[in-house]
Amino acid sequence: MTVPYDARRSIASLVDQLATLLPGRGETLATAESCTGGLIAAACTERAGSSEWFERGFVTYSNAAKHESLGVDADLIERHGAVSEPVVAAMLEGTLGHSPADWAIAVSGVAGPSGGSADKPVGTVFIGWRARAAEPEVVRYQFEGDRDEVRSQSVVAALVGLRERIDAG
Template identity: 60%
Template sequence: MPTIPDLVEHLAAELKARGQMMATAESCTGGLIAAACTEISGSSDWFERGFVTYSNAAKSELLGVPAALIHEHGAVSEPVVRTMAVGAVANAHAHWSVAVTGVAGPTGGSAEKPVGTVWFGWATPEGVFTEHQRFDGDRAAVRRATVAHALAGLLARLRSGA
């Protein structure tokens, strides 16, 4: 798998070629995806903004995730990450977004959602796509894997046109 800086460089090239912008909506990564994107000079040409919505209240207030949805499914769920991805595009000047919500650990896991469980959402001009992954390792490893997977997923969707 390419490194995170390599993924960002390719993502930047794809977005700039289209004249389009992206946004992030992050929970378990706490802004690491946005930080990776803005690590390179000129990122304001393709990176519009990042939402760090660590709390449930922030997910509701900044991204429009209904509190009832969080209550019914939990913050780490497909319906919540889908709404986060849509909310990022709706509340930014962006065409694309990536959203993540998960359990980075070492605490907070359960039998249903063990540590390392992460839901991903990508809002694209063609629709919203979601995916669930489970990563091994400590908190730092889970967060690093989440950043890489989120960026790789967005890049793949950009390249496929979906």
Template identity: 60%
Template sequence: MDQALEPDLIHNLADALLRRGWMMATAESCTGGLIAGACTDLAGSSAWFERGFVTYSNAAKTELLGVPAALIAAHGAVSEPVARAMAEGAIAHAHAQAAVAVTGVAGPTGGSVEKPVGTVWFGWCVDGRVTTELRRFGGDRAAVRAQAVAHALRRLLALLGAPP
């Protein structure tokens, strides 16, 4: 899988959000702000990018996004319920109509039999509707993170109903 973002991906995402008059937010764990960084690399992104939350620790997920600590304890930080709660929390704590959340195991350590390195849960909240997805990516830490960024943005664009 190509790790680079398609040249027009961010432009297309910006256009889709601007056409709707919407703002977006990010809630990132394993990507550490790379999604927000990719978005804000585009000049003029303040017209459609509202804010990003880097919630690497479980405490940050709870304090900044309102993810219940009990949810993390029950399912683990890398799980569908936590990705969903992160996306909902980003919307609740931002002035945005679209959000993407990412939580995963980028490696090289931290994996388990149930959640091996490369396991990434995504959550998207678009106009109040939450979608989640599990993906497993190969490669080293940088490759997992790059693939997660690209997938998060491609899927958000698709959910906005715009061509990728």
């Protein structure tokens, strides 16, 4: 799946859109980030007034952090790997379970330059979204580029995906 926006120019614009949409609906966002290391939370909180709609961010880079901070089952990580649809779905559940937020975004991937495999090459990123009253949606992306580019594309895809889901709801 490709991202329809230039990452470097669109992140601030996407955050501006969310900063209008979420408070207008009386809703908030929380994030759980692995390969993006807090970049989504940083992009959101860079905007003044974000405390009105950005609730919190979890940076769960290690498997232990995913388990301890979000309650992701260690056996689930062992069976599927941290970079997987089931683990990202569990990260979404844990994010909403450990916050009062209305929406959650979760990200786990292989940003590179190493760490990839035949099944999950560098650039493989799973991004998930969940509204509190809905089932999780997780999409597998295959991004191109270096570490910074993979991470930037992940941030854009996460924000675009949230915007699309808010618009659809």
